[in-house]
Amino acid sequence: MSRTTVVAVCMGALLALVLRLRGTVPAPPAPGGWRDLDESDLV
Amino acid sequence: MSRRQPTVAVVGVGVLGGRLARELLSGPAPPVVTLHSSREDRREALASALRDARDAGLVRIRDRSEDVAGSVQVVVLTGDQESQVTQAASHLEAGRHVVTTVDGHDPARALLAMDAIAREAGRSLVVGSCFSPGLSDVLVNWAAKRFDVVDEVHFARHGAGGPNCARDRLEALRRPAHEWRDGTWLSNRPGSGRELCWFPDPVGGRDSYLADTAEPAIAVAAHPELRRSSARIVMNRRDRLAQYLPLLVPAPAEGGVGALRVEIRGSIGSSRETRVFGVLDRPATAAAALTAEVTLHLLTGSAPSGAIGAGSVLDPSQALRLCRRRGVRVAELGAAWSDTGEPSRDLAHPE
Numbered sequence: 001m002s003r004t005t006v007v008a009v010c011m012g013a014l015l016a017l018v019l020r021l022r023g024t025v026p027a028p029p030a031p032g033g034w035r036d037l038d039e040s041d042l043v
Numbered sequence: 044m045s046r047r048q049p050t051v052a053v054v055g056v057g058v059l060g061g062r063l064a065r066e067l068l069s070g071p072a073p074p075v076v077t078l079h080s081s082r083e084d085r086r087e088a089l090a091s092a093l094r095d096a097r098d099a100g101l102v103r104i105r106d107r108s109e110d111v112a113g114s115v116q117v118v119v120l121t122g123d124q125e126s127q128v129t130q131a132a133s134h135l136e137a138g139r140h141v142v143t144t145v146d147g148h149d150p151a152r153a154l155l156a157m158d159a160i161a162r163e164a165g166r167s168l169v170v171g172s173c174f175s176p177g178l179s180d181v182l183v184n185w186a187a188k189r190f191d192v193v194d195e196v197h198f199a200r201h202g203a204g205g206p207n208c209a210r211d212r213l214e215a216l217r218r219p220a221h222e223w224r225d226g227t228w229l230s231n232r233p234g235s236g237r238e239l240c241w242f243p244d245p246v247g248g249r250d251s252y253l254a255d256t257a258e259p260a261i262a263v264a265a266h267p268e269l270r271r272s273s274a275r276i277v278m279n280r281r282d283r284l285a286q287y288l289p290l291l292v293p294a295p296a297e298g299g300v301g302a303l304r305v306e307i308r309g310s311i312g313s314s315r316e317t318r319v320f321g322v323l324d325r326p327a328t329a330a331a332a333l334t335a336e337v338t339l340h341l342l343t344g345s346a347p348s349g350a351i352g353a354g355s356v357l358d359p360s361q362a363l364r365l366c367r368r369r370g371v372r373v374a375e376l377g378a379a380w381s382d383t384g385e386p387s388r389d390l391a392h393p394e
Contacts, residue, residue, distance in 0.1 A: 016281075
């Protein structure tokens with residue numbers, strides 16, 4: 001395996017890790033929150 | 044015995060079709076279900092999983108190339124979207140009700156354009172009986188009764204039912220997105236229209252982008268008075284980077300938890316209101332629950348004829364209650380906004 005390939009694979013892995021971490025930033029909670037609707041609501 | 048029983052054919056038995064078969068067979072008076080699959084391994088798996096129902100004469104498993112039997116009253120199409128459009132017309136002409144599971148804008152509009160054919164045949168053509176579209180239409184029709192005038196409906200969804208659904212989702216994000224605005228279809232650049240949408244917990248807030256999906260077309264057909272309608276799909280940063288690449292990692296056999304939300308704006312009396320409703324479930328599971336109820340209602344012969352969304356087949360409140368009994372969770376975002384942008388009242392604790 002050439003050095004270029006190794007560097008490319010490492011860069012790809014690093015990018016994937018960063019995107020993974022960035023993709024898991026939690027969003028703020030929903031304003032007002034969710035309320036489950038039961039059968040009496042669904043009329 | 045089976046000749047007297049209502050008969051349903053499911054053409055294309057992937058994740059949704061398999062779950063639909065189980066939902067149809069789970070009721071007190073199940074119809075005879077014929078499953079048409081092109082894959083031999085899938086046919087064998089279905090034969091094994093549904094052995095008891097097969098032994099009872101309730102399930103028949105066929106190759107997809109075999110014609111749908113003449114005794115079939117309702118056909119559910121779950122294959123690729125283009126083939127659903129071509130097959131729908133021939134089944135209508137054969138006198139069958141047709142339930143489609145398309146989720147793209149163009150296939151949905153092509154099916155809605157078959158309204159005259161369906162009316163002439165006196166049959167129902169259900170356009171997009173899935174998670175979204177499908178349950179989203181039911182929510183819109185149910186919520187619209189709470190408004191005096193509805194003029195905007197905006198959809199968003201997260202997740203995919205299975206591999207085919209994941210592929211369609213990706214395609215919808217790559218095409219220019221159609222948005223209904225003041226009587227015209229506008230075309231938006233793929234990947235545009237980013238908006239933070241809150242879905243029922245635990246999905247929570249997600250960045251969503253305009254997508255070329257069927258929900259607005261079906262909503263406009265059901266509610267011609269709408270001034271604006273759009274649909275969004277959740278994408279994270281990784282999805283955006285890989286948006287134009289093929290699916291490098293195949294989608295799982297069944298996707299994880301999905302969610303949809305419907306935002307409805309309109310007037311109640313002199314007040315302008317916005318209300319947001321959502322559904323949380325595995326998309327294929329919820330879609331199968333809805334499609335089973337739609338199919339069973341079509342078998343009663345009391346559904347309206349023509350090309351209609353899933354929300355117009357049976358009373359929307361009844362549809363939601365029936366889906367809820369099948370495990371689908373329906374929720375409402377706890378605050379409504381007035382036209383000032385402030386919460387107008389606490390819907391969780393109404394006065």
